[in-house]
Amino acid sequence: MRSFLMMKTLLKNLLSGPATLMYPQRKRTYTPITRGRIDNDINRCIFCGLCSRRCPTYAIVVAKDSREWQIDRLKCCTCNLCVEICPVKCLSMEIQYSSPIGERTAGIYKLKATVEGKAEDKSKGE
Numbered sequence: 001m002r003s004f005l006m007m008k009t010l011l012k013n014l015l016s017g018p019a020t021l022m023y024p025q026r027k028r029t030y031t032p033i034t035r036g037r038i039d040n041d042i043n044r045c046i047f048c049g050l051c052s053r054r055c056p057t058y059a060i061v062v063a064k065d066s067r068e069w070q071i072d073r074l075k076c077c078t079c080n081l082c083v084e085i086c087p088v089k090c091l092s093m094e095i096q097y098s099s100p101i102g103e104r105t106a107g108i109y110k111l112k113a114t115v116e117g118k119a120e121d122k123s124k125g126e
């Protein structure tokens, strides 16, 4: 019975194609529910700090006085809790993943809203 199951698995693997894609020739199409990275429409942020307080990995830092919002993408576990809790829905879960980085601090992505309400991107890494 075991050898029958093994042969069945072997044949299935031989007849089906590889599970991996020939990247970068073929790129994967992500589904709408893919959890890639968190983004913030900073002009709509009211700097209430709820996302920071609820984040289980302490990935978000909110500075109300200087109107700055920061996320450490290497700490984020893409649980989506901050997106769900944000009262003005300015946070979103993008389907794109962050680019590979070479140093620890490059994962920190910082946004600053100006007094006029326009965002200034102060990111170190994307």
Ligand code: SF4
Pocket: 040, 044, 045, 046, 047, 048, 049, 050, 051, 052, 062, 085, 086, 087, 088, 089, 090, 091
């Ligand atoms: S919960 Fe939303 S509005 Fe509040 S600080 Fe975070 S991103 Fe800004």
Ligand code: SF4
Pocket: 038, 054, 055, 056, 057, 058, 059, 060, 071, 075, 076, 077, 078, 079, 080, 081, 082, 083
């Ligand atoms: S998705 Fe989860 S881990 Fe990532 S910043 Fe939001 S609350 Fe924190």
